[in-house]
Amino acid sequence: MSGSNLFGELRRFARTSGAVGGIAARVAGERMLGIKTDRAAHAEDLKTILGGLKGPLMKVAQFLSSVPDALPAEYAAELAQLQSNAPAMGWNFVRRRMSSELGPDWQSKFASFSQTAAAAASLGQVHRARLHDGTEAACKLQYPDMPSTVEADLRQLKLAMAVYARMDNAIHQDEIYKELTERLREELDYEREAAQMRLYQLMLHDRPAVHIPRPIQGYCTKRLLTMTWLDGRPLMERLAEEPPQEERNRIAEALFQAWYVPFYRYGVIHGDPHMGNYQVRPDGSVNLLDFGVIRVFQARFVSGVIALFEAVRDHDDEKAHHAYETWGFTNLTREKMEVLNLWARFLYEPLVEDRVRRIQETNDVTFGREVAEKVHAGLKRTGGVMPPREFVLMDRSAIGLGGVFLRLGAELNWSRMFHDLIADFTEESLVDRQATALAEAGVPLAK
Numbered sequence: 080m081s082g083s084n085l086f087g088e089l090r091r092f093a094r095t096s097g098a099v100g101g102i103a104a105r106v107a108g109e110r111m112l113g114i115k116t117d118r119a120a121h122a123e124d125l126k127t128i129l130g131g132l133k134g135p136l137m138k139v140a141q142f143l144s145s146v147p148d149a150l151p152a153e154y155a156a157e158l159a160q161l162q163s164n165a166p167a168m169g170w171n172f173v174r175r176r177m178s179s180e181l182g183p184d185w186q187s188k189f190a191s192f193s194q195t196a197a198a199a200a201s202l203g204q205v206h207r208a209r210l211h212d213g214t215e216a217a218c219k220l221q222y223p224d225m226p227s228t229v230e231a232d233l234r235q236l237k238l239a240m241a242v243y244a245r246m247d248n249a250i251h252q253d254e255i256y257k258e259l260t261e262r263l264r265e266e267l268d269y270e271r272e273a274a275q276m277r278l279y280q281l282m283l284h285d286r287p288a289v290h291i292p293r294p295i296q297g298y299c300t301k302r303l304l305t306m307t308w309l310d311g312r313p314l315m316e317r318l319a320e321e322p323p324q325e326e327r328n329r330i331a332e333a334l335f336q337a338w339y340v341p342f343y344r345y346g347v348i349h350g351d352p353h354m355g356n357y358q359v360r361p362d363g364s365v366n367l368l369d370f371g372v373i374r375v376f377q378a379r380f381v382s383g384v385i386a387l388f389e390a391v392r393d394h395d396d397e398k399a400h401h402a403y404e405t406w407g408f409t410n411l412t413r414e415k416m417e418v419l420n421l422w423a424r425f426l427y428e429p430l431v432e433d434r435v436r437r438i439q440e441t442n443d444v445t446f447g448r449e450v451a452e453k454v455h456a457g458l459k460r461t462g463g464v465m466p467p468r469e470f471v472l473m474d475r476s477a478i479g480l481g482g483v484f485l486r487l488g489a490e491l492n493w494s495r496m497f498h499d500l501i502a503d504f505t506e507e508s509l510v511d512r513q514a515t516a517l518a519e520a521g522v523p524l525a526k
Contacts, residue, residue, distance in 0.1 A: 167196035167204045168222060176220045180303040188298070192218070200355075202266060202371070207308060215308035216295060225267055225302075233260055258468040262350065266371035269304040271523065275370040276306065278520035279349075282341045288333035288364040311358025311366040318486065329363030331489030335496055337367045338480055343385075343500040345513045346376040350472035352479035374472040375517070375524070378506035379405055384473070385501055391420070391427040399423070407467025415464055418457030425450045426477055429493040438484040438493065 173194065177185045186192060189208045196204040203221040210216055222228075237256055265271055273294035280291045290309055298305035314330070334357065341347040349356075350372040358366040383405030390399035396413075399420060403411055411419075429438050458464055466474075517524070 167199040168220075170194045172223065173206065173220060176223075176302065177218075180220075180300045181298070189216075200369070203269075203304075208305075210295070214295070216298070217292065217306050217308045218298070219269065219304040219306075221267070221269065221302040229263055229267060233263065254465055254468045255471050258471045262372050262374070262472070268301050270299060270301050272304055272371045273299045273306075274521040274523070275373045278347065278373070278516055278522050279341065279367065279370060281516050281520055282345050282347065283337065283367075286333075286336050286340060288329070289337045290360070290364060290366045292366075292368070309358065309366040309368075311360050313354070314357055314359050314365075314483070315354055317359050324488070324490065326363045327487045328489050328491055330359055330365060331484050331487045331491060332496065333363065333365040334480060334483060335491075335493075337365060338476055339497075339500055342376075342476075343381060343504060344509065345516055346378055346381050346509050347513070347516075348374050348376070348472055348476050350374050350475060352476050352483065354483070372472070373522075374469070375513070375522075376469055376473075378509040378513070380407075380469050381504075381509060382506050385504060387423055388427050388430060388497075391423050392431050396420075406470055408464060408470075411464070412461065414461045415458070418454055418461060419464070421450060421457065422454045426481075430497045431494065433492065433494045435490055435492050437488065437490055438481055 173196075177192075181188060188210075190211050190213075192208040193206050195206075197207045197217070198205040200219075202225055203219045206218045206220065208216045208218050276292060276294050280293065283289045283291060290311075292306040292309050295305045295307065337357070338349060338352065341349070349367070349370070351369060356367070356369045358368070360366070383402045386398055386405065387402035389395070390402055396416070400411060400416055403416065403419065408419075429436065
């Protein structure tokens with residue numbers, strides 16, 4: 080590692096360690112010593128610190144805020160407000176980055192290029208441009224020193240998880256950390272993201288309600304991703320206008336297709352379902368954005384997901400135990416499995432009932448928190464579990480999308496949509512489709 084990268088990591092660590100350490104101290108003080116603190120005020124401070132950072136800690140914060148009971152309610156409420164709005168880098172940075180990626184004459188490759196960022200995210204910022212053939216484009220430029228930033232954040236995340244593990248043994252986090260580490264490092268490679276974007280175009284080519292940007296050949300490098308520009312509005316902005324129920328349903332159905340057609344037909348899932356990653360169009364169709372965090376599953380895992388649904392539907396504990404083992408859970412006692420089944424029944428309930436309904440029958444905005452608290456308490460009581468790596472993004476997507484469906488107030492027959500996807504499922508057909516799509520898109524297999 081170069082000296083400059085090492086110093087970059089040390090600076091990063093110094094900026095974040097106080098914030099994360101503060102959370103750890105306050106959580107420990109409350110849970111172990113009974114010390115009451117002003118968590119709401121500290122959560123506001125934490126949001127300010129993380130919102131000004133460019134790197135995976137902001138993504139981790141968004142992730143934690145979407146998982147029920149992962150953080151105290153005050154922290155979750157503040158962190159949920161974090162969107163991909165990190166302050167943009169200035170024009171001097173943009174000129175240097177574009178010159179290093181496309182050459183000193185880079186501006187001649189565009190008919191126009193906006194000096195002002197159209198959007199700023201955790202790892203890069205987006206500028207609108209136009210090619211000479213009239214194609215409207217979005218250029219995502221990676222921020223400087225991001226590899227060292229990611230490594231510093233991963234060290235900080237490991238420290239924070241270790242502190243939390245000493246306070247709470249319900250979830251053993253070793254495999255979770257390994258999964259987050261691999262996915263975040265992959266996200267640095269914009270050529271990989273371009274391939275994953277092509278993969279999603281292939282998988283969703285017959286779904287007109289979902290729009291995928293197209294990477295533009297000759298304009299992409301490991302630190303520059305140029306893609307076609309998609310017009311759309313942020314989902315929360317449209318929801319603020321209280322659209323009619325029919326439009327809400329169309330949006331929810333499009334999002335269901337965007338996530339679960341790839342999963343059940345190709346064994347692939349988009350692992351980052353937060354509000355900033357989709358836009359809506361006037362006809363209720365959606366734009367799916369940001370393909371940096373993608374998970375490819377073995378057919379056996381997808382088969383296990385379907386088997387667990389059948390176990391919940393049929394109240395079959397033996398099939399449930401087999402499904403968990405298929406996923407990679409080990410050393411499951413009957414007591415631990417009963418606790419996990421609370422979570423499984425909660426997630427699968429809308430798929431079991433063959434009727435039009437909301438994703439959750441109550442209007443509780445803290446989606447699943449009560450169930451999550453029971454699961455958490457049960458796992459602590461029974462010695463905890465170690466979730467397999469594959470479980471992390473699958474659960475993240477289910478909870479993240481469930482929260483979006485809840486906000487939409489969508490009323491759909493979730494069971495019918497699910498059964499349409501799995502009607503002809505076999506492990507062999509998934510393996511064939513997956514191999515063909517990955518090869519055609521040029522997606523490298525994970526290590």
